[in-house]
Amino acid sequence: MYPLKFKRHFVDKVWGGRAFNKILNMDVSEEKLIGESWEVSSHRNGMSIVENGDLKGKTLKELVEEYKDKLVGVGVYKKYGSKFPLLIKYLDINDRLSVQVHPNDEYALKYENEFGKSECWYIMEASSDAKLILGIKSGISKSEFVERTKVNNFDGVFNEIAVKKGDFINITPGLVHASLSGNILLCEIQQSSDTTYRIYDFNRKVDGKLRELHLEKAYDVIDFNKYPEINNERxxxxxxxxxxxxxxxxxxxxxxxxxxxxxxxxxxxxxxxxxxxxxxxxxxxxxxxxxxxxxxxxxxxxxxxxxxxxxxxxxxxxxx
Missing domain, CATH: 2.60.120.10 (Jelly Rolls)
Known part of the structure; x- marks a missing residue:
């Protein structure tokens, strides 16, 4: 066993930018807007492949299945078996990230056949006008929120929070979140899951069509009393x-x-x-x-x- 480095899996996003090239010196095509770089992943939607040493060319899934606790450790293997539990990404947010929410393990395993999505963000770079949506304002009930979504009226619904370089944000299942303004480069550490329920996408179109929303599932999993955890006093x-x-x-x-x-x-x-x-x-x-x-x-x-x-x-x- 030795330190493993993996090939990157790039994901183009309507909100992506050019920070991966300019700030992280990645070799990213200028023809696409790349929003995510999956760095360590055993998820089927972006499997990591070793790029260094004797294990070069093997997938992370293959490594866990072959080396078991020698790779991940006795405690992790006992709990997760051959399912590698974490996913590490960089995000280049150059436009508004859609308003979204993630389910917990119980809901995701029942309806999506995968882990829930608890995640955290470390802000590596942020423009002076960078602002996020984190949670729903106190007093907004589920019934009111449902009515607002039907007419795309979100004025005064969300908590809007300015963020800066060095901020660390814990985004737990049930917390509605999005980016609202500015440019943000961040490192995301999360459960190995790709389940996101989109609530609102600012009426953007891709290939002439509005992006899919997942409102019914979002209504199920939103925690209307959950507030953001921003750790700046460490x-x-x-x-x-x-x-x-x-x-x-x-x-x-x-x-x-x-x-x-x-x-x-x-x-x-x-x-x-x-x-x-x-x-x-x-x-x-x-x-x-x-x-x-x-x-x-x-x-x-x-x-x-x-x-x-x-x-x-x-x-x-x-x-x-």
Missing amino acids: VAEYIGTTLKEKLLRCEYFNVDRLKIEKEYTDLKSENFKIYSILDGLGNLVVNGYEYPLKKGDNYLIPANLEVVITGNIELLKSWI
């Missing part, structure tokens, strides 16, 4: 010269932000972990081998590997 500590910030602990994933100067040793852990590089240059050192790190990279670190990270690097560490 528990932080220094480990040598490394700043470690605790961003999130939940049943689906844990997330820390690390700002490393010179060197940091990440000790062996029972389960896998994923590094998403937010900025900087450096190396992963594992068993005497070096793996280069740069902004935009993602590495899956198999269970029970000790990793030394060298250089000046800012990253998100996600694990279960």
